[in-house]
Amino acid sequence: MHSTLSDVFISHPIHIPLSNLPDFTSLRHLPDSYTWTPKDDLLFSASSSDESLPFIDLSDPHVATRVGHACTTWGAFQITNHGVPSRLLDDIEFLTGSLFQLPVNRKLKAARREDGISGYGVARIASFFNKQMWSEGFTVIGSPLDDFHKLWPRQHLKYCKIIQEYEEHMQKLAAKLMWLALGALGVEEKDIEWAGPISDFQGAQAAIQLNHYPICPEPDRAMGLAAHTDSTLLTILYQNNTAGLQVFRDDVGWITVPPVPGSLVVNVGDLLHILTNGIFPSVLHRARVNHLRSRFSMAYLWGPPSDLMISPLPKLVDPLHSPLYPSLTWKQYLATKATHFNQSLSFIRNYLSSDQIS
Numbered sequence: 022m023h024s025t026l027s028d029v030f031i032s033h034p035i036h037i038p039l040s041n042l043p044d045f046t047s048l049r050h051l052p053d054s055y056t057w058t059p060k061d062d063l064l065f066s067a068s069s070s071d072e073s074l075p076f077i078d079l080s081d082p083h084v085a086t087r088v089g090h091a092c093t094t095w096g097a098f099q100i101t102n103h104g105v106p107s108r109l110l111d112d113i114e115f116l117t118g119s120l121f122q123l124p125v126n127r128k129l130k131a132a133r134r135e136d137g138i139s140g141y142g143v144a145r146i147a148s149f150f151n152k153q154m155w156s157e158g159f160t161v162i163g164s165p166l167d168d169f170h171k172l173w174p175r176q177h178l179k180y181c182k183i184i185q186e187y188e189e190h191m192q193k194l195a196a197k198l199m200w201l202a203l204g205a206l207g208v209e210e211k212d213i214e215w216a217g218p219i220s221d222f223q224g225a226q227a228a229i230q231l232n233h234y235p236i237c238p239e240p241d242r243a244m245g246l247a248a249h250t251d252s253t254l255l256t257i258l259y260q261n262n263t264a265g266l267q268v269f270r271d272d273v274g275w276i277t278v279p280p281v282p283g284s285l286v287v288n289v290g291d292l293l294h295i296l297t298n299g300i301f302p303s304v305l306h307r308a309r310v311n312h313l314r315s316r317f318s319m320a321y322l323w324g325p326p327s328d329l330m331i332s333p334l335p336k337l338v339d340p341l342h343s344p345l346y347p348s349l350t351w352k353q354y355l356a357t358k359a360t361h362f363n364q365s366l367s368f369i370r371n372y373l374s375s376d377q378i379s
């Protein structure tokens with residue numbers, strides 16, 4: 022049977038109780054369980070800088086060089102002139118706002134199961150931390166029809182249509198960005214067979230993650246979404262007009278990625294880091310919260326077919342650059358991530374074959 026990403030968490034259920042979701046709106050002080058210190062996350066108070074992320078106009082004649090440079094130096098960049106209609110960005114933001122403003126008991130009707138992948142809940146990475154994150158999320162993989170019907174019994178089709186249109190645009194954009202980034206390293210369409218006969222990565226798989234960071238009474242002591250890298254090839258993120266996304270570089274510290282109306286943020290994920298044999302770093306990022314305005318973000322997490330073997334591209338391997346990672350599938354990598362979280366890349370680096378990875 023053709024398997025999907027959903028199978029991963031059947032064997033790696035994550036136990037995160039939904040029963041103690043706070044009523045974010047009525048809290049005047051941060052409960053202890055939401056108060057973060059460097060003990061809870063080593064990078065919590067790491068230094069910050071006012072450097073900025075590369076901002077790239079996709080209609081620039083030197084776009085491939087700029088994308089390649091941003092991927093090599095930061096593993097992230099912001100884009101404009103990306104071709105996604107601003108009306109569609111408004112629609113997905115409207116959908117996200119409508120979803121999270123539903124009463125908790127309605128949202129819980131579409132709660133993600135412990136061994137499931139889609140639905141409402143706290144971020145999966147919550148299980149790696151002692152403190153709770155000031156956010157709620159909703160993951161869409163495959164058709165959202167059943168879940169949306171539970172959320173909006175009368176209006177679900179309208180919202181399903183928005184998701185479908187968003188996926189179509191994001192899939193095209195992800196393929197375009199992938200070729201720009203790899204093209205900068207001299208990788209050509211013939212080097213990636215699974216991109217398909219017209220090089221459009223039709224078999225790629227994706228998830229949409231909708232995030233809500235409510236207004237927080239003590240934002241400096243809270244964490245919206247803790248530091249992590251995405252397990253994807255690429256992630257394309259749209260944020261509403263409230264700042265919160267930060268990216269980290271060892272030699273720079275944390276920088277804030279300001280929301281620029283109509284622009285999108287692109288992150289290199291762990292699988293693209295593996296595919297490029299470490300040339301592109303997967304970017305460590307997190308979301309901080311705000312005491313005046315709530316924040317929404319909508320991430321399109323894009324990866325290969327879930328059972329396809331991914332390994333450093335032969336073109337990027339030679340006697341001076343031996344392969345740093347074994348071949349493994351996205352499913353195997355997600356399973357590794359479910360156990361080893363931010364240590365996953367260094368964990369698999371120590372294995373020559375994915376058979377040794379469980």
Ligand SMILES: C=C1C[C@]23C[C@@]1(O)CC[C@H]2[C@@]12CCC[C@@](C)(C(=O)O1)[C@H]2[C@@H]3C(=O)O
Nearest residue numbers: 144145146160228230249250251252253322
């Ligand atoms: C395909 C996926 C990537 C993701 C785990 C998931 O199965 C679906 C949700 C994704 C997400 C979004 C928020 C941050 C993140 C680390 C998480 O906890 O869930 C990512 C996961 C990932 O990239 O590993």
Ligand SMILES: O=C(O)CCC(=O)C(=O)O
Nearest residue numbers: 230232266307308318320
């Ligand atoms: O909210 C953000 O800006 C970050 C979201 C994110 O990192 C994710 O969904 O993977």
Ligand SMILES: [Fe+2]
Nearest residue numbers: 249250251306
């Ligand atoms: Fe992320």
